[in-house]
Amino acid sequence: MGDSVEQVYRYPRASRVSRDGGGSDLLLSTSGGRTARGQLAHPVFFDGFLTRPEQAAAALLLVAKVARTRFYTPPGMVAAQIWAADPVVTSNGDRLRFESFSACCGVYARYDVLPGGLDGRLLDSGTTNVDVNPPLREALARIDDGDPLHLRVGEDVTVTTLGGQVTERRVPLPDRWIKGFAEVQLASAATRPRFEVPVAQARRLVASLPVASGRQPLWFVPAGRGLRTTSRASAEGVPVSATERLRVLEPLLRFATALRGHAAPYDPTGSTGVWELVFPDGRLVLALSPDSSRGFSGEGGVLRALADEQAAADADLVSVLLAFEPRIDLARLGRESDLDADRVIAALTHLGATGRVGYDVAEAAYFHRELPVDRGRLDGMHPRLRDARDLVAAGAVHLEGDGAVVSSGGTDHVVRRTAEGERCTCPWYSRHREGRGPCKHLLAVSLARAATDPAASGFRPPGAVAGEWTTWPSSSAP
Numbered sequence: 001m002g003d004s005v006e007q008v009y010r011y012p013r014a015s016r017v018s019r020d021g022g023g024s025d026l027l028l029s030t031s032g033g034r035t036a037r038g039q040l041a042h043p044v045f046f047d048g049f050l051t052r053p054e055q056a057a058a059a060l061l062l063v064a065k066v067a068r069t070r071f072y073t074p075p076g077m078v079a080a081q082i083w084a085a086d087p088v089v090t091s092n093g094d095r096l097r098f099e100s101f102s103a104c105c106g107v108y109a110r111y112d113v114l115p116g117g118l119d120g121r122l123l124d125s126g127t128t129n130v131d132v133n134p135p136l137r138e139a140l141a142r143i144d145d146g147d148p149l150h151l152r153v154g155e156d157v158t159v160t161t162l163g164g165q166v167t168e169r170r171v172p173l174p175d176r177w178i179k180g181f182a183e184v185q186l187a188s189a190a191t192r193p194r195f196e197v198p199v200a201q202a203r204r205l206v207a208s209l210p211v212a213s214g215r216q217p218l219w220f221v222p223a224g225r226g227l228r229t230t231s232r233a234s235a236e237g238v239p240v241s242a243t244e245r246l247r248v249l250e251p252l253l254r255f256a257t258a259l260r261g262h263a264a265p266y267d268p269t270g271s272t273g274v275w276e277l278v279f280p281d282g283r284l285v286l287a288l289s290p291d292s293s294r295g296f297s298g299e300g301g302v303l304r305a306l307a308d309e310q311a312a313a314d315a316d317l318v319s320v321l322l323a324f325e326p327r328i329d330l331a332r333l334g335r336e337s338d339l340d341a342d343r344v345i346a347a348l349t350h351l352g353a354t355g356r357v358g359y360d361v362a363e364a365a366y367f368h369r370e371l372p373v374d375r376g377r378l379d380g381m382h383p384r385l386r387d388a389r390d391l392v393a394a395g396a397v398h399l400e401g402d403g404a405v406v407s408s409g410g411t412d413h414v415v416r417r418t419a420e421g422e423r424c425t426c427p428w429y430s431r432h433r434e435g436r437g438p439c440k441h442l443l444a445v446s447l448a449r450a451a452t453d454p455a456a457s458g459f460r461p462p463g464a465v466a467g468e469w470t471t472w473p474s475s476s477a478p
Contacts (some may be wrong), residue, residue, distance in 0.1 A: 009086055012042055012155060015131040018185040023431075024053070026140075028089070030154040033128025034370035036324055043128050044154035045091035048120005050113070052281055053149030055255040057140040059284055060098060061109040062252060063087050064132040066101035071245050072292045077140055078146075085177055086129040089153060090358075090369040091127050092326035096153065097367070099358075105176045105295030107245055108184045108287040112360075117281035120151070120361035123312040125324035127370045173383050176297030178371065181192035183285050183296040185352040185366070186305075187272035189345075190358040191262040194222075194238050201226040202259035202277075206250050207458020209243050215292060217241040218269035220261060235266035238273040247288060255279050262361045269391035272296075274361050283362055290435075303385050307443050309450055314339055316345035319356065328357070328366040339408065390441035397448040404448070406441040413441045 011029035018025045050056045064087060087100045089321050096113040130153065141148060197205075205220070205227050218229045218238035230237070238261035240246065249259075262274040270290045277284040291298045305311055317337050322328065333344050348366050351357040355371030391397055395405040402417040406424075413426045423429065428439040438446075 008040070009129055009131065010012045011131045013211060014133050016135045017103065017136060017143070020149075021153060023150065024143060024151070025055075025134075025150045026050075026143075026154045027155060028130040028132075028151070030089070031086070032181055033126055035124050035126030037126075038123065040126070042154055043091075044123050044127050044152075045089070045126065045146040046096060046118065046120060046122050046151060046153040048118060048151065050151050051117050051119050051278070052145070052255075053143050053147070055146045055252075055279055056113060056117065056149070057143035057285045058113075058255065059279075059282065059360055060132070060141050061137060061358070062248060062284065063100045063109045063111050063350070064137060065100050066107055066248060067132075068103070069107070069248075070103040071242065072104040072108055072295070074293070086371070087132055088127060088371065089130045090127040090324070091122055091125050092324055092366075092367055092369075093122060093154070095326055096122075097358075097369070098130070099181075101177050101180045101296070104292070105180045105297045106182065106242075106289040106292045106294065107248070107250070108285075110285040110358075112283050112362075113283070114281050116282070123154075127324075143275070160256055162385060164264055164383075166171060174313075179302075180296040181298075181354040181355040181358070181371065181380055182302045184272075185357060186301045187264065187296070188262075188274055188287060188361050189349075189362055189366075190264040191272070191274050192265070193361075194236060195220075196260045197226055198257050199253060199256045199258055202249075202254050202256065204356065205259075209247050211244055211247075213243045215241050215389075217290070218243055220273075220295040221294055233266070233268040233270075237261075238263040239270040239274070239290070240266075240273050240288055241270060241290065242288075245288050245292065246286070252279075252284055260362075276362055285361065285390075294436075300348065300382075300384065302353045302384060304438045304446065305346060306382060306385055307356065307388065307446050307450075308346060308350070308351050309447075310343070311346040313351040314343050315350040318344065318347040319351055321367045322351075322356075324368045324370075326366060330366075373472045384440045384441055385438070387440040388447055391444040392409050392447045392451070397444050399445070399448055399452070404445045406444055409443060410440070415441055415445045440477065 009031040011031055013029060015029045018029055030043050032039065032041050033043050067085060067087060072230045087098050091099045094115045098111045100109050101107065118327055169278050198313065216231070217239040217401040219230055219236045220227050220241050221237035256277045256279055258278040260278065262276065264271040272290055273288050275286045282317040282329060318333055321333055321336055330341065330344055339343065350358045358367050358369055360367055391406060404415040406413045406415060413424055415422055415424050422442055424439050424441045426441055430468060
């Protein structure tokens with residue numbers, strides 16, 4: 001677990017479900033997090049009722065289960081120890097979002113309780129962790145729609161701490177979770193809707209999935225009112241490797257009305273697939289990494305955004321305009337920051353690298369969150385970018401017209417600009433191209449060019465079309 005550090009969760013007390021004659025009371029204890037009022041030790045986000053108790057309880061259990069599951073075990077690992085970080089909850093003013101990653105970081109799950117699913121007061125906006133302990137999971141499994149379910153996310157800690165009740169747990173919060181949030185928002189923003197099928201078809205699809213499958217992707221493509229799978233790459237389908245990962249949706253299918261698939265533009269080698277289960281007053285979003293053996297944290301897609309000094313400066317400006325919106329208004333940000341569409345989205349992508357922005361495929365929109373982590377950890381999380389900065393500082397980058405030569409490790413690597421983009425002669429690029437993000441030499445060249453011409457950034461955010469705000473509709477539903 002070399003990529004983990006110890007994150008301390010301090011809760012006023014353990015989360016719990018209690019019952020009385022009038023129904024059930026669910027308390028989700030919160031740890032420290034950032035809110036609209038600043039950093040708080042124990043934020044209080046919501047106090048009221050869940051209008052669909054059984055659906056919400058089952059979805060919360062699924063998000064917690066993903067955090068405790070390793071879907072891929074490296075060869076030679078006899079027993080994979082599961083380190084499960086607590087789910088992250090964000091209050092966006094009119095809804096609650098619960099998010100987690102699997103232990104292998106190849107599966108991302110998010111449950112959104114939409115406005116119709118909440119009957120009560122959203123007391124604050126912000127992001128924190130919530131305690132989901134074994135007794136709570138057992139109690140959630142017994143929730144049904146027969147009784148009202150009262151939910152409190154956070155509580156008045158002044159009263160609680162007077163009694164000396166503090167629950168503190170030390171768990172490793174992997175860097176790969178933080179990197180995963182960055183990569184998921186980038187990959188999700190590049191997707192477009194591919195299909196929607198009725199829930200009956202979704203049940204048949206999930207029931208037919210194998211318990212274990214190979215790493216080569218299959219494409220799920222529309223066939224009449226349902227779906228079929230094929231090993232032939234398809235521009236109309238959603239690619240999935242290790243298709244058994246989709247089986248985690250099974251417990252929630254009884255609540256769903258439809259299943260939607262989203263995928264990035266056609267890539268014959270596969271790409272991130274995003275699946276959306278549609279519920280009354282809610283949804284469950286599941287994103288699957290292109291390669292189950294690598295996970296989202298190994299994608300490296302955000303490196304160009306992080307290397308873009310202009311995007312970093314714009315991110316500082318845009319960040320002060322965010323207010324935990326459930327749907328970030330890009331046009332408003334453009335007007336108030338005086339930035340064009342590409343620069344606004346590049347800034348949001350940069351903020352996403354620190355977990356401060358997510359992307360919702362259901363509404364084709366970014367949303368604001370603030371991960372409760374020490375941002376000082378981010379400096380050491382991207383060794384390729386660190387090495388690229390070192391190469392520039394050492395004078396190892398020699399720009400030559402549209403190309404460059406980078407001296408690294410006693411070898412001169414040639415970077416050339418082609419119609420398909422920049423290419424490098426290094427072994428990394430030969431193996432991966434940009435399937436796992438740029439190599440350090442490409443990054444170094446981008447940094448060196450930007451130092452002489454700030455407008456020469458090589459980063460273009462996915463889907464951004466300069467000046468065309470109407471390319472971001474209010475809903476991406478088929």
